[in-house]
Structure formats: structure tokens, C-alpha cells
Amino acid sequence: MADSKIKSASAASIAEAAKLLADGQLVGVPTETVYGLAADATNPAAVRKIFQAKGRPANNPLIMHVESALAARRWVRVDDPEWLADQWQRAATFWPGPLTVVVPRSGDVVDEVTAGAPTVAVRVPSHPVMRSLLAACDFPIAAPSANPSNYVSPTSAEHVRQGLGDKVAMILDGGECQCGLESTIIRLQSDGVELLRPGSISVEQLQAAFGAVIAARVTEKNTAAADAPSTNPPAAMPAPGMLAKHYSPTKPLRVVGSWQPEEIEPARVARISFAPLPRSEAASFGWYRSLSETGDLHEVARNLFTAIRQADATPCEWIVIDRCDRTGIGRAIMDRIDRASG
Numbered sequence: 001m002a003d004s005k006i007k008s009a010s011a012a013s014i015a016e017a018a019k020l021l022a023d024g025q026l027v028g029v030p031t032e033t034v035y036g037l038a039a040d041a042t043n044p045a046a047v048r049k050i051f052q053a054k055g056r057p058a059n060n061p062l063i064m065h066v067e068s069a070l071a072a073r074r075w076v077r078v079d080d081p082e083w084l085a086d087q088w089q090r091a092a093t094f095w096p097g098p099l100t101v102v103v104p105r106s107g108d109v110v111d112e113v114t115a116g117a118p119t120v121a122v123r124v125p126s127h128p129v130m131r132s133l134l135a136a137c138d139f140p141i142a143a144p145s146a147n148p149s150n151y152v153s154p155t156s157a158e159h160v161r162q163g164l165g166d167k168v169a170m171i172l173d174g175g176e177c178q179c180g181l182e183s184t185i186i187r188l189q190s191d192g193v194e195l196l197r198p199g200s201i202s203v204e205q206l207q208a209a210f211g212a213v214i215a216a217r218v219t220e221k222n223t224a225a226a227d228a229p230s231t232n233p234p235a236a237m238p239a240p241g242m243l244a245k246h247y248s249p250t251k252p253l254r255v256v257g258s259w260q261p262e263e264i265e266p267a268r269v270a271r272i273s274f275a276p277l278p279r280s281e282a283a284s285f286g287w288y289r290s291l292s293e294t295g296d297l298h299e300v301a302r303n304l305f306t307a308i309r310q311a312d313a314t315p316c317e318w319i320v321i322d323r324c325d326r327t328g329i330g331r332a333i334m335d336r337i338d339r340a341s342g
């Protein structure tokens with residue numbers, strides 16, 4: 001049901017959200033990827049509220065959202081060496097859009113945003129409401145996905161209300177997110193770009209722009225440390241988005257093929273397919289939803305998290321979902337499904 005905290009995006013509600021942020025409060029905001037839990041990135045107390053509200057480990061840094069690549073310049077150090085300046089230019093060709101770039105930070109960035117790391121993650125979102133909000137604020141916006149830590153990211157204002165409704169001053173409703181998966185995250189390196197999190201900007205697109213795309217250099221130690229909330233933040237994790245267990249529903253989720261029909265009775269399965277299943281097969285499941293009439297993977301990505309939430313809310317005991325090739329957007333889809341089934 002509609003909640004008084006959810007406000008349709010308008011000039012008035014965007015101005016109100018900007019004022020709440022300037023006052024140090026938290027606001028749920030729409031982006032083209034997923035909804036964000038926003039705070040004034042220059043206000044350490046406001047940024048700390050994000051970690052509290054999500055139950056997020058203090059060593060997991062946040063993305064800083066800025067209005068333009070030019071506006072980002074105050075917060076990053078990308079003028080030299082030359083390879084870095086060059087890669088920054090290439091990254092900026094994806095903005096506004098769902099690409100987050102990890103680069104050396106400037107001294108002006110507050111430590112709470114980067115969890116003490118020497119780098120900062122920045123992105124210029126393309127959602128028109130978020131762009132208007134950034135234009136109305138004279139500060140960058142720190143925002144992780146607006147879900148309690150480890151749950152599925154929100155792709156509607158209603159999802160934000162369900163997970164964090166009592167923790168935010170307002171939720172700005174900008175409709176359902178167009179991409180439906182979190183942004184692609186890369187780190188700029190002298191030997192290419194390191195892929196920290198696949199997203200709607202595909203590896204193929206990155207290869208065309210940057211040449212080499214390197215797999216994330218994450219150690220087991222980092223992964224283990226990331227799970228435990230810390231009171232005295234150790235060094236920030238290099239790529240905490242790479243945690244194996246992440247984005248998980250409450251019920252066990254399995255990929256088709258890893259599930260034997262004789263193991264689990266279909267009536268106890270919430271089944272999510274990428275394209276419509278034959279009617280008789282679909283009818284055998286306790287609950288069923290197809291994410292796209294045509295199996296279009298961008299549509300699958302857009303509808304994935306909503307369907308996982310819906311399946312999670314059914315009385316079924318298991319969620320069983322399709323798989324696809326790990327190319328293009330398929331790579332990000334399978335990454336999220338792997339994590340949800342981890």
C-alpha cells in the first residue's frame with residue numbers, strides 16, 4: 001500500500017528530498033539500476049546513518065553519485081599518470097549511465113564514504129529524477145542499494161518501503177528501474193580495467209572502450225573479512241561487491257539443472273523462467289512467473305529482483321530459476337543468480 005513516505009517525483013518532491021538530504025537525513029532515491037539509500041556524501045554523520053540503517057559492515061565503502069564527470073573532478077585524482085587520465089576519459093563516455101569507476105580519491109572525500117580506502121567509487125546516474133535531485137543538491141550523494149544488507153536490491157519505491165521504510169525520511173518514487181541490476185563496477189588499472197562487479201554495461205562494451213578487461217583480483221581473506229560486521233574498521237575491502245553470499249532471498253534458490261525434479265515436489269517450488277514455459281509444466285509448480293514473453297535478457301534483468309522477492313513471499317519452500325549464457329547482460333544476470341543461490 002502507498003505510504004506517506006513514498007512521494008511521486010515532481011519538482012516539489014525533488015526539492016523536498018534535496019532539503020532533507022541537506023539536513024542530514026536519509027532518502028530512498030530512484031536510479032536506472034536499482035533504488036539507492038541516499039545521504040549527503042559530505043556529511044559524515046549522515047553517511048554513518050546509511051551503515052546503521054542497512055546493517056552494513058563499516059568496512060564496505062559506498063558509491064558517490066555526481067551530476068557529471070566534471071563535477072566528479074573535485075573528488076578524484078585522475079590527472080596523472082597519463083594512462084589514468086586517458087582511462088578516465090574513456091569511462092566518462094558511459095556517463096550518464098550504469099557504470100561505476102573506482103579511482104584514487106582526493107583529500108576532500110569524507111572517510112566514511114570510502115571506509116578509509118585510498119580510492120573512491122563514483123558514478124553519474126542517468127535516471128532523470130536522480131539527475132534533477134543531484135542538480136538540486138550542492139553536494140554529491142552517497143548511496144548504496146536501498147535494501148537491508150545481504151537482501152535483494154530494490155527496483156521499486158515499494159521495495160524500499162518494505163525493507164527500510166522506517167529508516168528513511170522520504171522515498172522518492174521514480175517508477176520501476178530500467179536496468180534492474182546494480183551498476184557495473186570497474187577499477188582503472190595501468191594494464192586495463194578490473195571488473196569488480198558485472199552489470200548492464202557488458203564486458204564486451206568495456207573491451208571495446210578499454211581494450212583489456214581483467215578479472216577482479218580478490219583474495220579469500222578479503223571475502224571472509226567482509227562477512228563480519230566490524231566496530232573498528234580495518235582497511236576497506238578491495239571489492240566487497242564480490243562477496244559470494246549477497247543479494248539473497250530468504251528461501252533456498254536453485255538454478256534449473258542443479259535441481260532434480262524427484263528431489264523436490266514441483267508444488268513446493270516457486271519457478272521463475274526467462275521465457276514462457278509450456279502451460280502444463282508451468283501449472284505443475286506452486287507458483288510460477290516468466291520474466292519475458294520473448295526471453296529478452298534486458299527484460300529478464302529488469303524483472304529479476306521483483307520476481308525473486310515475489311517468489312520469496314510465497315508459501316513455496318524453494319525458488320528454481322532458469323540460466324543463460326554468460327555473455328552481454330547474461331553475465332550480470334548469472335552473477336546475481338549465483339550469489340542468490342550461494
Ligand code: TXA
Pocket residue numbers: 031033034035036037060061062063100102114117119120121143144145146181182183184185196237238239240241242
Ligand atoms: O547501481 C548501483 O551501483 C547502485 C545504485 C544505487 O547506484 N548502488 C549500489 O551500491 O549497488 P552498493 O553499495 O549496494 O554496491 C556498491 C559496491 C559495494 O560492493 C562496494 O563494496 C563497492 O561497490 N565499492 C564502493 N566503493 C569501493 C571502492 N572504493 N573500492 C572497491 N569497491 C567499492
Ligand code: MG
Pocket residue numbers: 144145153
Ligand atoms: Mg547493494
